[in-house]
Amino acid sequence: MHLILRTILTLFRARRRPKLGFFETSSVPMKVLVTDIDFAMHLNNGMYFSLMDLGRFDLLVRSGVWDIMKKRGWSPVANNETISFRKSLQLHQQYSIETRVIGFDERAIYIEQRMVADGEIYASAVICTRLVSKKGPVSNEEIFEAVGAVPPSDLELPEWISEWRAAVALPSTRRPAPHTWA
DSSP states (O other): OTTHHHHHHHHHHHTTSOOOOTTSOEEEEEEOOGGGBOTTSBBOTTHHHHHHHHHHHHHHHHTTHHHHHHHHTOEEEEEEEEEEEOSOOBTTOEEEEEEEEEEEOSSOEEEEEEEEETTEEEEEEEEEEEEEETTEEOOHHHHHHHHTOOOOTTOOOOHHHHHHHHHHOOOOTTSOOOOOOO
16 A cells, blocks of 8 residues: 555556567666665665566556456466565665566466666566466466567576476465464
């Protein structure tokens, strides 16, 4: 809820920015606000993924996927996320959120996002995403067909991402996942 105004502003601005192909890179200029920082006066680690949502929204709108999603009743969901931090973004610092699709498998589309300032990567994340409908997950083939996107021939999911996803997977919602710490 704390990012609702920035989300609305991002969606509004994305409609006025140049169109992008689904496999192109989105770049959203940002500034670290007082509501983004913690007591160390830098961007709070918990804010990175929330802010990265804005980068994904920009890509979805500018590539035309957003309108297709809404028309078909599809919703985006994150399945797995991982992030690495390199440098701290400071209060009032200008940066950009860079977003691009880096690959896909039979179940998901993988997006890399970077927080970049002064030409340097401050943080990098990989998000495993899916689109879902009331009937369940939407296949990548259906997504690509609906948006008229043909994956580039050189787009190959890095092997470490498949290994990472398998290593951190939780059981399906159709199987038990008991909590046994207590």
